[in-house]
Amino acid sequence: xxxxxxxxxxGFKPExxxxxxxxxxxxxxxxxxxxxxxxxxxxEIAYGKREKRESEELGLIYSRINNPVLExxxxxLTLWDGAEDCAVFxxxxxxxxxxxxxxxxxxxxxxMSSPVYGGSDHFIKKILPKFGIHVLEFSVGECKEAxxxxxxxxxxxxxxxxxxxxxxANPTNDLVDIACTxxxxxxxxxxxxxxxxxxxxxxxxxxxxxxLKHGADLVLYSATKYIGGxxxxxxxxxxxxxxxxxRVKGMRTFLGNMASPHxxxxxxxxxxxxKLRMDVQAENANKVAAFxxxxxxxxxxxxxxxxxxxxxxxxxxxxQCLTNGAMISFDVxxxxxxxxxxxxxxxxxxxxxxxxSTESLAEHPASMTHCDVDDADKKKFSxxxxxxxxxxxxxxxxxxxxxxSQALAFA
Ligand SMILES: *Cc1c(COP(=O)(O)O)cnc(C)c1O
Numbered sequence: 001x002x003x004x005x006x007x008x009x010x011g012f013k014p015e016x017x018x019x020x021x022x023x024x025x026x027x028x029x030x031x032x033x034x035x036x037x038x039x040x041x042x043x044e045i046a047y048g049k050r051e052k053r054e055s056e057e058l059g060l061i062y063s064r065i066n067n068p069v070l071e072x073x074x075x076x077l078t079l080w081d082g083a084e085d086c087a088v089f090x091x092x093x094x095x096x097x098x099x100x101x102x103x104x105x106x107x108x109x110x111x112m113s114s115p116v117y118g119g120s121d122h123f124i125k126k127i128l129p130k131f132g133i134h135v136l137e138f139s140v141g142e143c144k145e146a147x148x149x150x151x152x153x154x155x156x157x158x159x160x161x162x163x164x165x166x167x168x169a170n171p172t173n174d175l176v177d178i179a180c181t182x183x184x185x186x187x188x189x190x191x192x193x194x195x196x197x198x199x200x201x202x203x204x205x206x207x208x209x210x211x212l213k214h215g216a217d218l219v220l221y222s223a224t225k226y227i228g229g230x231x232x233x234x235x236x237x238x239x240x241x242x243x244x245x246x247r248v249k250g251m252r253t254f255l256g257n258m259a260s261p262h263x264x265x266x267x268x269x270x271x272x273x274x275k276l277r278m279d280v281q282a283e284n285a286n287k288v289a290a291f292x293x294x295x296x297x298x299x300x301x302x303x304x305x306x307x308x309x310x311x312x313x314x315x316x317x318x319x320q321c322l323t324n325g326a327m328i329s330f331d332v333x334x335x336x337x338x339x340x341x342x343x344x345x346x347x348x349x350x351x352x353x354x355x356x357s358t359e360s361l362a363e364h365p366a367s368m369t370h371c372d373v374d375d376a377d378k379k380k381f382s383x384x385x386x387x388x389x390x391x392x393x394x395x396x397x398x399x400x401x402x403x404x405s406q407a408l409a410f411a
Pocket of ligand 1 (some may be wrong): 166200223
């Protein structure tokens with residue numbers, strides 16, 4: 001069955017919860033063992049002191065390690081990406097930083113694509129070096145020889161441990177070729193050490209792009225965005241194979257940054273309408289972009305739908321992205337002053353950061369989400385003062401368009 005058919009039932013046995021149709025919220029910090037022997041066995045498995053026997057299940061111990069709502073949510077999330085396992089976190093940043101800390105150690109080299117989400121950029125470039133981790137960057141659009149060159153020229157090729165990317169890039173919708181990134185990782189892998197590829201799929205996932213199918217080893221989400229989808233929670237997720245997720249969950253146990261039962265329950269509810277919401281958002285975005293493409297006060301529209309035949313990233317887009325997504329950036333003629341006039345005049349669309357929610361949101365990347373990016377990089381990646389970033393919601397598309405239309409009249 002398709003994931004959307006299973007979001008109401010997968011992984012939950014009503015008979016274990018008084019016949020409840022919905023998963024109850026298990027607000028408990030700890031779980032009673034039937035016997036001391038059972039407690040001992042559960043700890044042996046949870047701490048990896050021995051492998052699980054065929055007949056054994058990893059039972060519940062303590063809610064930092066596992067909780068029924070958390071486990072059911074993780075099982076359901078695996079379906080969208082076709083992943084073996086999933087770990088859910090209290091934020092997208094918690095998921096990202098836990099993966100970076102688990103797969104990197106002092107002396108290692110991490111290669112990141114640029115630009116990435118501001119929080120990830122800050123952690124990789126400003127915090128990881130404090131732990132003796134080296135950082136190299138490549139730009140969206142660059143692959144394979146150019147990237148291999150960057151690594152070889154650095155003289156640290158044998159230290160490469162992780163490639164971290166985000167695609168489409170925020171806020172310009174430029175693409176990174178995941179399969180090509182994996183080839184670079186393979187090129188620098190050896191018998192002793194495998195180089196892994198982690199992809200932040202927040203902008204397209206989990207419905208519109210499936211990085212594991214293109215060779216990624218780990219997929220990361222800010223579940224605050226499409227997965228939560230209602231601007232009412234903060235959460236994150238990491239997906240991949242069992243072996244890697246065992247490491248991620250091990251690190252999570254000791255950092256203690258798993259999502260709470262209440263947040264998990266909210267996400268289970270959100271997942272039931274995930275496909276519905278994202279389908280409408282993608283349809284709406286196509287219509288909003290068509291309007292912006294033809295507006296005299298709009299100089300440039302950054303949208304996957306504008307990557308058409310003849311564009312250098314067209315083949316890649318066709319291979320990697322199932323829709324054009326629902327994120328549109330556009331340059332308003334007249335710079336920051338006009339962009340601000342337009343943002344201030346919006347009535348239906350909320351002036352707020354974040355994305356992927358039921359309501360449409362608009363913001364100014366250069367002074368808000370990307371204010372921390374160096375001026376040179378802003379220029380390089382076209383994050384201009386005249387740019388507005390729009391996350392298209394599920395409202396009637398005609399109302400979204402008429403709101404933008406009346407707001408642009410102030411520009
Ligand atoms: C929002 C976001 C994050 C951070 O997620 P939080 O849930 O806010 O911690 C990471 N990556 C991308 C692409 C994002 O949009």
